[in-house]
Every structure is written in structure tokens, then in C-alpha cells.
Amino acid sequence: xxxxxxxxxxxxxxxxxxxxxxxxxxxxxxxxxxxxxxxxxxxxxxxxxxxxxxxxxxxxxxxxxxxxxxxxxxxxxxxxxxxxxxxxxxxxxxxxxxxxxxxxxxxxxxxxxxxxxxxxxxxxxxxxxxxxxxxxxxxxxx
Numbered sequence: 001x002x003x004x005x006x007x008x009x010x011x012x013x014x015x016x017x018x019x020x021x022x023x024x025x026x027x028x029x030x031x032x033x034x035x036x037x038x039x040x041x042x043x044x045x046x047x048x049x050x051x052x053x054x055x056x057x058x059x060x061x062x063x064x065x066x067x068x069x070x071x072x073x074x075x076x077x078x079x080x081x082x083x084x085x086x087x088x089x090x091x092x093x094x095x096x097x098x099x100x101x102x103x104x105x106x107x108x109x110x111x112x113x114x115x116x117x118x119x120x121x122x123x124x125x126x127x128x129x130x131x132x133x134x135x136x137x138x139x140x141x142x
Contacts, residue, residue, distance in 0.1 A: 011072065017121075018123040020068065021048055022123055032122055034047070034048045042114075045095065047110070050098070051100050052085075055085030062099055065097055086101050087104045
């Protein structure tokens with residue numbers, strides 16, 4: 001008996017970046033950037049980096065991405081760091097999503113690691129954030 005092969009959406013990486021970056025923006029993600037890693041020594045094509053205001057917010061962003069992957073039949077391979085929320089890594093095969101809370105982003109400095117990578121269009125008007133800090137979710141100790 002043969003097991004039917006799973007068929008995932010064939011959404012191109014650039015389109016997937018715009019779709020998920022837009023979702024992260026809608027969910028109040030901050031400092032959203034997308035890096036083109038296709039010419040970097042990595043096993044993936046692109047990465048989205050986003051900052052969250054708290055552990056709860058980081059988890060909410062990860063949950064939203066996971067829900068969107070289910071809805072759009074986007075391949076999802078796994079996630080690390082969800083329990084702590086300081087740095088959540090989501091592996092979507094050709095796209096990695098890094099969700100950072102607090103000082104985690106500057107501590108791990110992925111922008112510096114991939115300084116030679118180009119930027120991808122996220123479809124967001126102001127990728128640097130453009131959000132006032134008064135929309136904070138508050139629960140920074142979680």
C-alpha cells in the first residue's frame with residue numbers, strides 16, 4: 001500500500017515573504033525585515049526577522065504564522081524556542097522566520113551575520129516599524 005504524497009502550495013518564496021510579513025505586520029510585529037539568503041551559505045532561500053513586545057506577543061505571532069501555513073497549505077517543518085519566547089525560529093523549508101523578544105534580536109545579531117544578504121520586498125510601507133510604542137502588549141515578564 002502506498003501512502004499518498006503530501007502536496008504543499010507552490011507559492012514562490014518572494015510571494016510567501018510578502019504574505020507572511022504582511023500577516024506579522026497586521027499582528028503588530030515590529031522592525032520587520034526580509035533577507036534574501038539565496039546567495040548565502042544557508043540551506044534556505046530567505047528569512048523574515050521580526051520583533052515582538054513580549055513573550056506572549058512572540059507566541060501570538062508564531063501562532064498566527066502557523067495558522068496561515070495551515071490555511072494556505074504552506075510547508076511547515078518545525079519550530080524552536082516557543083516555550084521561552086525570547087527567540088522563536090520557524091522553519092518553512094525555503095523560508096525561516098525569526099521572532100525576537102526584547103534584547104534577543106541584538107544579542108543574536110542575525111542582521112550582522114547575514115550583512116551581505118540583500119533585502120526582499122515585504123510589501124510593508126514602513127519596514128522599520130513605524131509603530132508607536134504605546135501599542136505595547138505589556139506582559140514583558142512572561
